[in-house]
Amino acid sequence: MAIEDDVLVIGGGLAGVTAALAAADEGTQVRLVTYKQSTLRHASGLIDVLGYTPDGEGPIVDPFDELEELPEGHPYERVGVDAVRDALEFFDDVVGDAYAGGHTDDNALVPTHGGTVKPTARYPSATAAGVASAPEDTLLVGFETLPDFEAPLAAAHLEAAGAPFEARGVTITFPGIKRDDAKVTRYAHLLDWDESVDGTTGARDALAAAVSDHLEDESRVGFPAVLGDDHPEEVRADLEDALGVEVFEVPMGPPSLPGMRLEDVLYSALEEKGVRVTSGVPVVDYETNGDPGRIDQVIVDRNGADVPHHADQYILATGGLVGKGVSSEREGVFEPLFDCYVPHAADRYDWFVDDVFGDQPYARFGVVPDTELRPLDEDDEPEFSNLRAVGGVLGGYDYAAEKSGGGVSLSTGYVAGKRAAKQVGE
Numbered sequence: 001m002a003i004e005d006d007v008l009v010i011g012g013g014l015a016g017v018t019a020a021l022a023a024a025d026e027g028t029q030v031r032l033v034t035y036k037q038s039t040l041r042h043a044s045g046l047i048d049v050l051g052y053t054p055d056g057e058g059p060i061v062d063p064f065d066e067l068e069e070l071p072e073g074h075p076y077e078r079v080g081v082d083a084v085r086d087a088l089e090f091f092d093d094v095v096g097d098a099y100a101g102g103h104t105d106d107n108a109l110v111p112t113h114g115g116t117v118k119p120t121a122r123y124p125s126a127t128a129a130g131v132a133s134a135p136e137d138t139l140l141v142g143f144e145t146l147p148d149f150e151a152p153l154a155a156a157h158l159e160a161a162g163a164p165f166e167a168r169g170v171t172i173t174f175p176g177i178k179r180d181d182a183k184v185t186r187y188a189h190l191l192d193w194d195e196s197v198d199g200t201t202g203a204r205d206a207l208a209a210a211v212s213d214h215l216e217d218e219s220r221v222g223f224p225a226v227l228g229d230d231h232p233e234e235v236r237a238d239l240e241d242a243l244g245v246e247v248f249e250v251p252m253g254p255p256s257l258p259g260m261r262l263e264d265v266l267y268s269a270l271e272e273k274g275v276r277v278t279s280g281v282p283v284v285d286y287e288t289n290g291d292p293g294r295i296d297q298v299i300v301d302r303n304g305a306d307v308p309h310h311a312d313q314y315i316l317a318t319g320g321l322v323g324k325g326v327s328s329e330r331e332g333v334f335e336p337l338f339d340c341y342v343p344h345a346a347d348r349y350d351w352f353v354d355d356v357f358g359d360q361p362y363a364r365f366g367v368v369p370d371t372e373l374r375p376l377d378e379d380d381e382p383e384f385s386n387l388r389a390v391g392g393v394l395g396g397y398d399y400a401a402e403k404s405g406g407g408v409s410l411s412t413g414y415v416a417g418k419r420a421a422k423q424v425g426e
């Protein structure tokens with residue numbers, strides 16, 4: 001007997017969660033099945049809509065000025081500009097005060113741990129005081145045991161990039177941490193619980209004291225994104241009180257605390273909306289019941305037992321080459337679950353170019369959707385009438401070069417969720 005739902009989403013990253021929330025918002029019964037950790041926990045926590053054009057022009061000030069110019073087949077062209085705006089509004093409603101950037105269409109320039117500035121549309125509130133367009137002199141603080149963030153170097157890069165403020169960087173000891181293999185969560189939890197670091201002083205006061213020795217005329221202090229996991233606002237507020245200046249976080253590479261916090265907010269929203277989440281198990285197969293153009297049920301591998309799940313509508317949100325939603329072997333590139341068509345050159349030496357930072361064909365590998373986001377076969381016909389695809393599994397865009405990953409996942413997830421829900425029972 002198959003487990004029944006109206007809409008079944010496969011994949012629990014930003015795209016899948018958005019699709020599930022949007023479908024549940026329409027009153028349908030939704031299930032999300034996800035296998036391994038998504039890129040949410042690895043990504044910076046920033047939501048990029050469009051930082052650079054496909055030709056590399058940018059940084060873009062207002063992404064909405066460029067969306068209409070994108071080539072046919074780009075996911076934003078498939079869903080349309082209004083859908084991008086609606087999806088961002090939907091995201092703002094879901095995450096509330098945890099994020100900023102919704103007050104304008106313009107990208108914000110956010111300092112990164114490498115000392116570059118990144119154009120992004122939505123950023124954690126913890127990062128807001130560090131936006132590079134604000135002409136506030138800045139002290140960046142790094143920790144000896146966290147070599148991923150070289151504060152003096154990052155500050156020098158910011159100045160070299162022409163930031164409208166003075167930036168200085170210092171490297172200090174993080175109170176209570178001696179080893180350089182401590183997880184970012186260890187820093188965060190020391191601050192969350194204000195654990196004593198020397199028998200009397202709490203971690204927050206100890207950190208503030210260590211920083212205040214270096215503070216000169218700066219009006220804001222930037223730290224690597226480790227300022228609390230469960231109580232980030234409180235940690236930041238206490239540091240601001242103690243230092244008397246604004247405090248912000250600089251997004252880091254994986255593992256990313258802002259990414260983990262975003263995942264927590266999104267999964268709490270799934271629970272609130274009554275979405276059934278089945279995690280840690282893969283969808284391994286599907287069946288059609290007499291109509292090859294319509295998915296009847298999918299098979300979930302639960303520790304070796306094949307469990308059938310039936311839904312009216314299905315959403316493929318399995319990610320790109322990173323999430324294994326798109327796979328490659330010597331013979332070709334393919335979508336492993338439904339075998340949807342993935343256009344690519346016959347010769348695998350044409351899948352890449354020698355210049356690592358060049359325009360890489362593989363970065364755009366993925367399924368080709370129609371304007372309903374249904375994957376198309378080689379004859380431009382929908383592979384299945386009740387299957388849509390979203391996020392990283394889609395082709396036609398290079399999210400790393402364009403800085404468009406989160407925006408595409410939100411927009412296509414939102415559209416697919418809404419449309420799938422409206423189609424239930426048709």
Ligand SMILES: Cc1cc2nc3c(=O)[nH]c(=O)nc-3n(C[C@H](O)[C@H](O)[C@H](O)COP(=O)(O)OP(=O)(O)OC[C@H]3O[C@@H](n4cnc5c(N)ncnc54)[C@H](O)[C@@H]3O)c2cc1C
Binds near residue numbers: 320
């Ligand atoms: C290191 C890194 C940094 C990034 N930084 C940014 C950034 O700063 N800004 C930005 O906007 N974007 C960024 N991105 C891109 C962005 O975060 C996402 O990768 C993108 O939005 C795609 O998300 P997704 O939900 O489609 O896929 P994923 O996040 O890859 O999630 C896919 C999920 O599907 C699951 N899955 C796969 N196959 C199956 C199956 N058969 N059954 C069940 N589950 C399955 C996977 O286990 C995974 O959990 C970054 C990505 C990476 C990797």
